[in-house]
Amino acid sequence: xxxxxxxxxxxxxxxxxxxxxxxxxxxxxxxxxxxxxxxxxxxxxxxxxxxxxxxxxxxxxxxxxxxxxxxxxxxxxxxxxxxxxxxxxxxxxxxxxxxxxxxxxxxxxxxxxxxxxxxxxxxxxxxxxxxxxxxxxxxxxxxxxxxxxxxxxxxxxxxxxxxxxxxxxxxxxxxxxxxxxxxxxxxxxxxxxxxxxxxxxxxxxxxxxxxxxxxxxxxxxxxxxxxxxxxxxxxxxxxxxxxxxxxxxxxxxxxxxxxxxxxxxxxxxxxxxxxxxxxxxxxxxxxxxxxxxxxxxxxxxxxxxxxxxxxxxxxxxxxxxxxxxxxxxxxxxxxxxx
Amino acid sequence: xxxxxxxxxxxxxxxxxxxxxxxxxxxxxxxxxxxxxxxxxxxxxxxxxxxxxxxxxxxxxxxxxxxxxxxxxxxxxxxxxxxxxxxxxxxxxxxxxxxxxxxxxxxxxxxxxxxxxxxxxxxxxxxxxxxxxxxxxxxxxxxxxxxxxxxxxxxx
Numbered sequence: 342x343x344x345x346x347x348x349x350x351x352x353x354x355x356x357x358x359x360x361x362x363x364x365x366x367x368x369x370x371x372x373x374x375x376x377x378x379x380x381x382x383x384x385x386x387x388x389x390x391x392x393x394x395x396x397x398x399x400x401x402x403x404x405x406x407x408x409x410x411x412x413x414x415x416x417x418x419x420x421x422x423x424x425x426x427x428x429x430x431x432x433x434x435x436x437x438x439x440x441x442x443x444x445x446x447x448x449x450x451x452x453x454x455x456x457x458x459x460x461x462x463x464x465x466x467x468x469x470x471x472x473x474x475x476x477x478x479x480x481x482x483x484x485x486x487x488x489x490x491x492x493x494x495x496x497x498x499x500x501x502x503x504x505x506x507x508x509x510x511x512x513x514x515x516x517x518x519x520x521x522x523x524x525x526x527x528x529x530x531x532x533x534x535x536x537x538x539x540x541x542x543x544x545x546x547x548x549x550x551x552x553x554x555x556x557x558x559x560x561x562x563x564x565x566x567x568x569x570x571x572x573x574x575x576x577x578x579x580x581x582x583x584x585x586x587x588x589x590x591x592x593x594x595x596x597x598x599x600x601x602x603x604x605x606x607x608x609x610x611x612x613x614x615x616x617x618x619x620x621x622x623x624x625x626x627x628x629x630x631x632x633x634x635x636x637x638x639x640x641x642x643x644x645x646x647x648x649x650x651x652x653x654x655x656x657x658x659x660x661x662x663x664x665x666x667x668x669x670x671x672x673x674x675x676x677x678x679x
Numbered sequence: 680x681x682x683x684x685x686x687x688x689x690x691x692x693x694x695x696x697x698x699x700x701x702x703x704x705x706x707x708x709x710x711x712x713x714x715x716x717x718x719x720x721x722x723x724x725x726x727x728x729x730x731x732x733x734x735x736x737x738x739x740x741x742x743x744x745x746x747x748x749x750x751x752x753x754x755x756x757x758x759x760x761x762x763x764x765x766x767x768x769x770x771x772x773x774x775x776x777x778x779x780x781x782x783x784x785x786x787x788x789x790x791x792x793x794x795x796x797x798x799x800x801x802x803x804x805x806x807x808x809x810x811x812x813x814x815x816x817x818x819x820x821x822x823x824x825x826x827x828x829x830x831x832x833x834x835x
Binding site (some may be wrong): 435438439442447448449457458460462464465466468469472473475476479480482483486487489490493494497623 | 774777778781784787788798799800801803804805807810811812814815818819821822826828829832833
């Protein structure tokens with residue numbers, strides 16, 4: 342623990358030094374004046390942010406600048422604020438003390454110096470400094486721990502919203518995302534489109550090639566869907582089984598159908614052989630597109646429901662095709678075959 | 680901030696009480712002896728603390744029965760009192776005892792006859808220390824809680 346002694350009298354300096362030294366406080370700095378003390382504290386250096394001084398013993402009566410004023414100046418510096426200052430005063434200067442306390446002194450010692458008093462006061466102030474240092478360390482550590490916790494929660498949240506097989510967003514992640522985009526669309530009065538799609542004859546694909554190949558197929562499809570999306574705001578998720586879902590914020594029905602067609606051709610051009618498909622030699626998908634202008638009177642369940650119906654129609658009408666429900670107009674689902 | 684005064688002299692009790700009250704410390708507990716002080720805080724059962732928490736103890740150094748030195752030593756062995764600062768109230772001729780009391784765990788002292796400026800300087804500085812150690816301990820608790828949370832997250 343480092344102690345700074347500020348006193349203009351060489352006799353006092355000597356006395357303090359020997360009393361403190363005798364008690365094991367050997368890391369002492371001596372200043373003859375307030376200004377010299379400021380130098381020790383680095384107050385002349387504007388870029389300083391710390392010091393290793395733990396306690397200041399400050400004589401009150403000094404020429405030029407007195408101890409009270411020096412105390413006030415030291416306490417006005419951020420990195421020096423927590424260093425305890427004990428003022429040293431002769432008995433009849435007691436009226437100075439109120440000013441010294443107001444300036445931030447923690448306690449005082451009277452001259453002529455009494456060794457026992459000095460050591461008790463120094464020990465007590467150093468304990469205070471030690472507690473302050475520990476408290477500040479803890480505060481920083483706590484901040485670090487909280488950051489860690491936030492990061493791990495973020496990672497876990499991400500993990501819990503990712504599908505294990507395809508490594509794209511899962512049903513839960515999709516529902517969170519849809520809800521959020523639904524609210525955003527209401528706020529900004531922009532359309533929201535959704536594409537629900539299904540791999541054609543996937544059950545027979547699995548039966549023919551086995552579950553391992555089935556999973557590989559799901560992975561390839563998921564990857565191709567992801568690649569086919571060009572806007573970072575769009576999201577693709579595994580809806581369950583061989584069903585996938587895409588959310589396209591701020592996209593009208595025309596835009597959504599264009600995306601759907603891009604997806605359909607993307608899967609087709611993967612050319613994953615499927616001998617048991619009735620519509621193609623390769624794996625294909627059927628897609629249902631739905632678009633809505635979200636409002637407080639409607640729900641996103643209706644959007645999913647509309648896309649589901651459109652998908653059902655696409656299946657009914659022969660698969661490997663797109664159907665859409667445009668709920669932005671009052672029309673019934675438009676049957677649009679591409 | 681609650682202050683426990685331990686002094687066998689009624690006059691001393693009254694003086695300390697009036698200075699502290701006049702300076703805004705209204706939450707004062709008075710004990711006429713160390714043993715009574717221990718009873719106030721449940722130390723005699725050597726079990727759970729009773730009564731409300733004390734932030735500072737002002738203790739007469741020389742008392743009949745259990746003196747201030749022994750009392751300091753005992754208080755420092757009790758976990759829930761360990762960090763409560765003890766300021767001794769002492770007449771100047773008791774220097775030898777004072778040294779022993781500081782070794783036994785007292786934080787600092789005020790000399791008799793008690794003077795207002797000195798008492799308040801000591802009390803405020805001790806309360807500052809108590810405040811810092813309370814905050815430090817609260818932070819430690821919070822950190823432990825967070826660490827546990829993290830460990831649980833990792834497990835799941």
